[in-house]
Amino acid sequence: MNELFRRMLFLPEQASTVARDVDFLHYIIITTTMVAATLIFGTAAYFLIRYRRRSETEVTRKVQGTLGWEVLFVGLPLTTFLVWFFMGYHDFIRMQTPPPDAMDVYVVGKQWMWKFTYPEGPNAIGVLRVPVGKPVRLLLTSRDVIHSFYVPAFRIKQDALPGAYTQTWFEVTKPGSYRVMCAEYCGLKHSEMWAEVVALSPEDYEAWMQEQRRGMVARRDATPSALERESPRKPARQAARYDAQQPHGELMSGERGTLAERGERVAAERGCLKCHTVDGTAHIGPTWLDLYGRRERLTSGETVVADEAYLTESMMKPQVRIVAGFEPVMPTYLGVLEAAEVAALVEYIKTLRSARLETIRSEGPAYEPVGGK
Numbered sequence: 001m002n003e004l005f006r007r008m009l010f011l012p013e014q015a016s017t018v019a020r021d022v023d024f025l026h027y028i029i030i031t032t033t034m035v036a037a038t039l040i041f042g043t044a045a046y047f048l049i050r051y052r053r054r055s056e057t058e059v060t061r062k063v064q065g066t067l068g069w070e071v072l073f074v075g076l077p078l079t080t081f082l083v084w085f086f087m088g089y090h091d092f093i094r095m096q097t098p099p100p101d102a103m104d105v106y107v108v109g110k111q112w113m114w115k116f117t118y119p120e121g122p123n124a125i126g127v128l129r130v131p132v133g134k135p136v137r138l139l140l141t142s143r144d145v146i147h148s149f150y151v152p153a154f155r156i157k158q159d160a161l162p163g164a165y166t167q168t169w170f171e172v173t174k175p176g177s178y179r180v181m182c183a184e185y186c187g188l189k190h191s192e193m194w195a196e197v198v199a200l201s202p203e204d205y206e207a208w209m210q211e212q213r214r215g216m217v218a219r220r221d222a223t224p225s226a227l228e229r230e231s232p233r234k235p236a237r238q239a240a241r242y243d244a245q246q247p248h249g250e251l252m253s254g255e256r257g258t259l260a261e262r263g264e265r266v267a268a269e270r271g272c273l274k275c276h277t278v279d280g281t282a283h284i285g286p287t288w289l290d291l292y293g294r295r296e297r298l299t300s301g302e303t304v305v306a307d308e309a310y311l312t313e314s315m316m317k318p319q320v321r322i323v324a325g326f327e328p329v330m331p332t333y334l335g336v337l338e339a340a341e342v343a344a345l346v347e348y349i350k351t352l353r354s355a356r357l358e359t360i361r362s363e364g365p366a367y368e369p370v371g372g373k
Helices: 002-008 019-050 067-095 202-213 224-230 234-244 259-269 308-316 339-351
Strands: 103-110 113-117 123-125 127-131 136-142 147-151 156-160 166-170 176-182 194-200 295-297 303-305
Touching: 002 019, 019 067, 103 127, 103 147, 103 156, 103 339, 113 127, 113 194, 123 127, 127 202, 136 147, 136 156, 136 339, 156 166, 166 308, 194 202, 259 339, 308 339
Parallel strands: 103 136, 127 194
Antiparallel strands: 103 113, 113 123, 136 166, 147 156, 147 176, 176 194, 295 303
């Protein structure tokens, strides 16, 4: 039945663990609405014939409503919509909650291409390689305007916003190549902004990753013929050649080492370590040791989890949510840090973990605030 409905509705193949559930909700809604529409039109046709006016003097009888009919006509549609809501809410929560063991991939949208960075170090343009049967969390941002990462075969779609990180996840169920599109109009070549997800067996993926780690594939310095072999589809090749011509590569393809190692270099070069420590010592800003995943109390009284979204916001808009006990002295890095540098810093902060079993709230700054407060 699933395959029959999918073909009848002209839906793409189901290639992720959530695709079948999304389609099932689609089938339920379509079937219910079609059955309800048939009943409504059938009843209307029956009433039109059965209770038609038979003479000029015939008068319509007065119909007295009852509580039972009122409950039926109000309760049945309400119940139907509530069932749809709870089914959709269950699927939404599942699709917005990546499994704890999901592997991370940083995604940057840019007019008009998709770029991917793995924490282990490799970079890719237009092609995202993932292992089958492994949850993959995508951390998305944009370099210019709003884009939307859409994979029809996976039934996932998530906006990529400038100066912020959003997330989505998927788990591919079978090897193959799957189209990635931009679902948010982003300019002249919006229709050409697509890439592909290449799902490999775990063994093939590990072999590819080992090859990348050895530095055998350097995409930015690849010749056009090599790019063609990597991605035979025209838009991906054009995106790769366009990126190679840019003065500053978004993904720092020429850098060596893992993303966390790049982040350590970025922290030193950008002056982050002048205000933040990595060993737990109190300083001008909160220490980065055990910062990732920590619950921080803000000056507003609310509590926030220091995840990728919050860490990125703290770099781009540091005055929006300030940790309690610290002064609003951090400058904005919006337009200063490249998206890849932000990703590298976040990965570096993730690695700064102590041997303690639990973390504590950030202590105050190691300087005397102005006015002695």
